[in-house]
Amino acid sequence: MPTQHAAPANIDDIPGWLRPTDQRLINWLLSYQENQGVQGDLCELGAYLGKSAVLIGAHVRPVEMFTVCDLFDSPAPNEANAAEMLRSYATLTRSTFERNYLAFHDRLPAIVEGATSTIGEHVAPGSCRFVHVDASHHFGHVSVDVVSARAMLQPDGVVVFDDYRAAHTPGVAAAVWFAIHGEGLCPMWISPNKMYATWGDPTALRKALVEWLTDQPDSAWSDHDVAGHRIVQIADWPKHPPAPQPPPSAAPPAPPPRRPKHPIIVDLLPPAVTRALRAARRRREARR
Ligand SMILES: C[S@@+](CC[C@H](N)C(=O)[O-])C[C@H]1O[C@@H](n2cnc3c(N)ncnc32)[C@H](O)[C@@H]1O
Structure with a gap:
């Protein structure tokens, strides 16, 4: 019988590869789109x-x-x-994916179980504001994913490529840079693990990102001109944002407040996830 693990109480409990830096960048990007009135799948x-x-x-x-697409059990x-x-x-x-997802949200996303090359049969052309490409690492598959992402995205939609530069994923790097050189993809910014790019006009979004980064006391970033593209390179953030510093002449600081077990999630995730997380924790504690 397979072992029955407890439902996750926060996303740090879910195994996977989404690092805190990209959690924060994706949150910023999707919130920015929402604040700008961008609507899309x-x-x-x-x-x-x-x-x-x-x-x-x-x-x-x-x-x-x-819509999420994965081979899952196929x-x-x-x-x-x-x-x-x-x-x-x-x-x-x-089933583990579904259980993890439902620990945070009331409804599952549309699930396509199968190869990513079939995604065009399920997602309408030009419908998406955001596509995350994080499936196979093989050049041939990623090249097809690039074409699919372009087809699914709205003109100014954003695509995020995972592992665009890891030592063990040269196929992803080759497919992504081929699209930049030959297919009009504009890289906007990179974290250690992900590249954020668009086939639209990158100017306004990149400017907004830089303004936001400038306001983040713990961010370290630099500008790069690469083959005619301005790319903002963002270093990994420390796991927790720095505590605000008292002014130099202020009274001695009060002892730090007790922090929840996984403060980064509570501090940085959008309200829907934070609410779901707290509800899941309450349910778990009620069962004890
Ligand atoms: C790196 S993991 C995704 C990690 C996830 N996005 C996260 O942040 O935790 C890659 C996933 O791609 C799936 N995958 C690999 N090749 C695929 C293919 N050809 N079509 C669909 N899914 C594929 C795997 O089953 C695996 O779940």
């Missing part, structure tokens, strides 16, 4: 156990659709992909 290629899907799902408004389309699945995602099941 959201799509994730490669969901695994739901860590990034739970975060993205907190930004889906009632008129918007969120066979991979070729041997190289099957080997990747066995090596890295052997314990993945769709």
Whole structure:
């Protein structure tokens, strides 16, 4: 019998690869779009156990659709992909994804169980404001994902590529830079793990990002001119934002308040996730 694990109480409990820096950047990006009145669907290629899907799902408004695509329990389309699945995602099941997602949200996203190459059959062209590409790392698959992302996105929609520069994922780097050189993709900013790009005009969004970064006391970033593109490179943030400093002449500081067990989630996630997280924790404590 498979082991029954407790439902996650916050997204730090969900295994996955979404680091705090990108949690913060994706939250900023989706909130910025919302504040600008941008409306559109959201799509994730490669969901695994739901860590990034739970975060993205907190930004889906009632008129918007969120679709995730993953092989989950289905066979991979070729041997190289099957080997990747066995090596890295052997314990993945769709039911665990669903249980993790429902610990934070009332409804599941639309789920496409199968190869990402089929996503065009499920998501309408030009419908998305945001696409997260985080599935197979093989050049051929990522190249198809790039084409799919472009087709799904609205003109100024944003695509985020995971592992665009990791040592073990040269296929992702090759596919992404090929799109930049040959297919009009504009890189806007990069974190250590993800590239944020658009086929639209990057100017206003990149400017807004830089303004926001300038207001973040713990951010470290630099500008790069790469093959005619201005790319903002953002270093990993420390896990917790720095505590505000008292003015130099102020009285001695009061002892720090007791912090919740996973403060970064409470501090940084949007209200829907924070509420869901607290509700999940209350339910868990009630069961004890
Ligand atoms: C790196 S994980 C995704 C991580 C997730 N986004 C997160 O932040 O936790 C990659 C996922 O892509 C899926 N995958 C790999 N190849 C795929 C393919 N050809 N089509 C659909 N999904 C695929 C795997 O099953 C795995 O769940």
